[in-house]
Amino acid sequence: TTAYRIAVLAGDGIGPEITEVTLNVLRAIAPRFNLDFEFVPALIGGCAIDAVGEPLPAATLESCRQSDAVLLAAIGGTKWDTLPRPLRPETGLLKLRAGLGLFANLRPAKILPQLINASSLKPEVVAGVDLMVVRELTGGIYFGQPRGIFTTESGEARGVNTMAYTATEVDRIGQVAFETARKRQRKLCSVDKANVLEVSQLWRDRLTALSAEYPDVELTHLYVDNAAMQLVRSPKQFDTIVTGNLFGDILSDIAAMLTGSIGMLPSASLGASGPGVFEPVHGSAPDIAGQDKANPLAMVLSAAMMLRYGLNQPAAATAIEQATLAVLEQGYRTSDLMTEGCILVGCQAMGEQLIAQ
Amino acid sequence: TTAYRIAVLAGDGIGPEITEVTLNVLRAIAPRFNLDFEFVPALIGGCAIDAVGEPLPAATLESCRQSDAVLLAAIGGTKWDTLPRPLRPETGLLKLRAGLGLFANLRPAKILPQLINASSLKPEVVAGVDLMVVRELTGGIYFGQPRGIFTTESGEARGVNTMAYTATEVDRIGQVAFETARKRQRKLCSVDKANVLEVSQLWRDRLTALSAEYPDVELTHLYVDNAAMQLVRSPKQFDTIVTGNLFGDILSDIAAMLTGSIGMLPSASLGASGPGVFEPVHGSAPDIAGQDKANPLAMVLSAAMMLRYGLNQPAAATAIEQATLAVLEQGYRTSDLMTEGCILVGCQAMGEQLIAQ
Numbered sequence: 228t229t230a231y232r233i234a235v236l237a238g239d240g241i242g243p244e245i246t247e248v249t250l251n252v253l254r255a256i257a258p259r260f261n262l263d264f265e266f267v268p269a270l271i272g273g274c275a276i277d278a279v280g281e282p283l284p285a286a287t288l289e290s291c292r293q294s295d296a297v298l299l300a301a302i303g304g305t306k307w308d309t310l311p312r313p314l315r316p317e318t319g320l321l322k323l324r325a326g327l328g329l330f331a332n333l334r335p336a337k338i339l340p341q342l343i344n345a346s347s348l349k350p351e352v353v354a355g356v357d358l359m360v361v362r363e364l365t366g367g368i369y370f371g372q373p374r375g376i377f378t379t380e381s382g383e384a385r386g387v388n389t390m391a392y393t394a395t396e397v398d399r400i401g402q403v404a405f406e407t408a409r410k411r412q413r414k415l416c417s418v419d420k421a422n423v424l425e426v427s428q429l430w431r432d433r434l435t436a437l438s439a440e441y442p443d444v445e446l447t448h449l450y451v452d453n454a455a456m457q458l459v460r461s462p463k464q465f466d467t468i469v470t471g472n473l474f475g476d477i478l479s480d481i482a483a484m485l486t487g488s489i490g491m492l493p494s495a496s497l498g499a500s501g502p503g504v505f506e507p508v509h510g511s512a513p514d515i516a517g518q519d520k521a522n523p524l525a526m527v528l529s530a531a532m533m534l535r536y537g538l539n540q541p542a543a544a545t546a547i548e549q550a551t552l553a554v555l556e557q558g559y560r561t562s563d564l565m566t567e568g569c570i571l572v573g574c575q576a577m578g579e580q581l582i583a584q
Numbered sequence: 585t586t587a588y589r590i591a592v593l594a595g596d597g598i599g600p601e602i603t604e605v606t607l608n609v610l611r612a613i614a615p616r617f618n619l620d621f622e623f624v625p626a627l628i629g630g631c632a633i634d635a636v637g638e639p640l641p642a643a644t645l646e647s648c649r650q651s652d653a654v655l656l657a658a659i660g661g662t663k664w665d666t667l668p669r670p671l672r673p674e675t676g677l678l679k680l681r682a683g684l685g686l687f688a689n690l691r692p693a694k695i696l697p698q699l700i701n702a703s704s705l706k707p708e709v710v711a712g713v714d715l716m717v718v719r720e721l722t723g724g725i726y727f728g729q730p731r732g733i734f735t736t737e738s739g740e741a742r743g744v745n746t747m748a749y750t751a752t753e754v755d756r757i758g759q760v761a762f763e764t765a766r767k768r769q770r771k772l773c774s775v776d777k778a779n780v781l782e783v784s785q786l787w788r789d790r791l792t793a794l795s796a797e798y799p800d801v802e803l804t805h806l807y808v809d810n811a812a813m814q815l816v817r818s819p820k821q822f823d824t825i826v827t828g829n830l831f832g833d834i835l836s837d838i839a840a841m842l843t844g845s846i847g848m849l850p851s852a853s854l855g856a857s858g859p860g861v862f863e864p865v866h867g868s869a870p871d872i873a874g875q876d877k878a879n880p881l882a883m884v885l886s887a888a889m890m891l892r893y894g895l896n897q898p899a900a901a902t903a904i905e906q907a908t909l910a911v912l913e914q915g916y917r918t919s920d921l922m923t924e925g926c927i928l929v930g931c932q933a934m935g936e937q938l939i940a941q
């Protein structure tokens with residue numbers, strides 16, 4: 228038996244409900260794969276602000292550091308939206324990413340045949356879409372200095388943020404991206420704005436240099452405006468996309484929305500060493516919190532990503548992914564994906580169906 | 585008769601062909617509305633680099649300044665893509681925007697019933713879409729200082745760009761946006777990344793303050809990642825969008841692509857005073873240049889925007905727009921929009937049909 232300590236950050240809104248289902252699924256598969264999970268809960272986001280006055284308590288970061296992986300549900304809610312920035316739920320998330328050195332964010336977007344009608348795009352445009360966005364997560368304009376709202380000489384307010392990347396930062400995310408593409412269709416598209424930004428010029432130059440070490444991967448470049456258009460026009464052209472923190476935020480959300488089922492999409496955030504963070508792409512959906520309506524599948528699939536990318540247990544990951552597909556195949560749907568002829572289930576019942584599978 | 589001096593910047597690729605058609609259309613309607621156009625050609629982009637070694641010759645900027653409006657076709661091509669940044673076609677465009685103080689870029693995206701099938705989105709998702717993106721065009725990360733590729737203390741390269749806005753810059757684009765929304769459905773959505781960026785926090789605060797002066801316009805705010813998703817999920821929710829330079833670059837291209845017919849979309853770039861620049865959203869399409877295949881309608885519709893927003897000749901603008909619709913209604917299509925049952929025409933023939941209308 229292999230024992231794992233998993234930090235569990237249930238967060239806000241629907242977070243606790245989808246966490247419960249996910250942990251039950253992990254408990255259910257554990258014996259089959261000789262795994263033994265110790266789940267250690269910790270606070271993050273709004274609930275942490277309410278309990279201890281900050282969105283990422285030191286104890287939470289410490290508990291994550293001592294774990295083999297971190298499962299995160301979702302954070303935030305209108306209740307905390309008007310607090311000053313250091314006290315906002317998002318700030319906790321950004322500190323967690325920085326604190327664990329999670330520079331690589333992997334966001335798959337795959338169209339499932341069972342859910343193809345959920346897309347706002349034509350079925351023939353999205354059928355077969357299977358892409359991976361590799362987003363740099365601890366650099367760029369999210370963390371660049373100087374930043375702030377300053378007063379100019381003429382006495383008016385000026386807001387400033389800095390988009391910066393060093394060669395080292397570009398190279399390490401570039402390596403993750405090339406390695407990722409290598410395990411997929413060997414096509415890597417790097418997205419930047421090198422026709423306007425020097426930081427993008429450096430990004431492009433480093434990616435191009437790096438590609439010499441990956442002759443088996445085809446590297447292309449797109450400007451971010453064109454990449455956004457191409458994702459909408461013809462997403463099948465993409466296999467793996469690599470981009471900076473801000474462009475990745477936007478493009479991975481577009482990629483997610485192409486599937487029409489953002490309630491299905493997981494993500495993994497990885498560092499050079501230490502635990503990764505695995506979390507659904509969707510938010511905390513405060514409007515349906517506590518009503519047993521949430522779709523737990525994105526978090527369940529995030530647990531599968533944890534098994535594959537964080538704990539190196541690919542067989543267990545595949546088991547979860549297949550159970551998910553089987554449940555969809557049988558017609559079970561939470562309300563976000565409900566269509567005629569399907570069977571409406573709540574969050575808990577969806578979990579029970581998964582475990583039955 | 586009202587006389588106008590129009591600077592004509594045909595640029596590269598398909599630029600000259602679509603310019604010819606557009607000028608012919610303007611010549612054709614001129615007498616009907618008692619207008620007298622003097623068209624003054626000038627160089628910009630790749631052709632200017634080839635002819636005089638820089639993408640925006642001083643003579644061009646001077647000629648634009650002396651004109652009542654500027655008609656620009658398209659710039660760029662692979663031939664100039666590897667030149668250093670100061671010698672790139674795009675640099676000419678950025679200098680033109682800065683040189684004329686064109687801080688407001690208006691980009692309408694409207695689904696025409698005749699072309700609804702060109703969209704990659706489902707017809708029911710895009711039917712009725714009629715939105716306007718108001719993009720700040722002379723500030724933000726496109727022009728912020730410091731910028732460049734520097735060497736860090738440890739001797740490695742670091743690319744840096746600065747996203748900055750002053751309160752004054754936000755207010756003046758905000759005013760244009762509120763005024764624009766007022767002439768439309770009175771719904772303004774401001775897009776930023778205020779949960780992460782201080783420059784966005786200032787943006788949001790100023791827009792919110794400004795809204796007190798426009799009680800008849802409903803102001804909402806979205807984060808840029810969510811806005812990109814919402815454009816794909818359900819674009820009909822939008823009327824007028826206002827955002828900064830970089831986010832506007834991305835979102836206006838998404839909005840354009842929703843229509844599926846980027847060959848149809850015009851834009852207007854306006855300053856506080858002086859001539860505006862009117863240009864199609866699409867690029868110079870070097871692959872089809874000189875083959876009489878280009879769709880001239882985006883540039884023709886840009887001429888209509890020139891008449892409406894630049895020369896205050898709304899009746900003439902409407903005449904052009906109606907001729908465009910009539911030609912589409914009759915089934916004429918350039919190859920980018922050709923579908924079964926329609927009549928394939930080249931760039932020139934499309935122009936003749938327009939004039940006949």
Ligand SMILES: CC(C)[C@H](C(=O)O)[C@@H](O)C(=O)O
Binds near residue numbers: 321780
């Ligand atoms: C909540 C926010 C800070 C975050 C981001 O911008 O990174 C979110 O949008 C995401 O993509 O995980």
Ligand SMILES: CC(C)[C@H](C(=O)O)[C@@H](O)C(=O)O
Binds near residue numbers: 423674678833
């Ligand atoms: C060519 C490029 C510099 C330009 C921009 O980024 O503004 C273009 O994408 C546009 O939107 O007009």
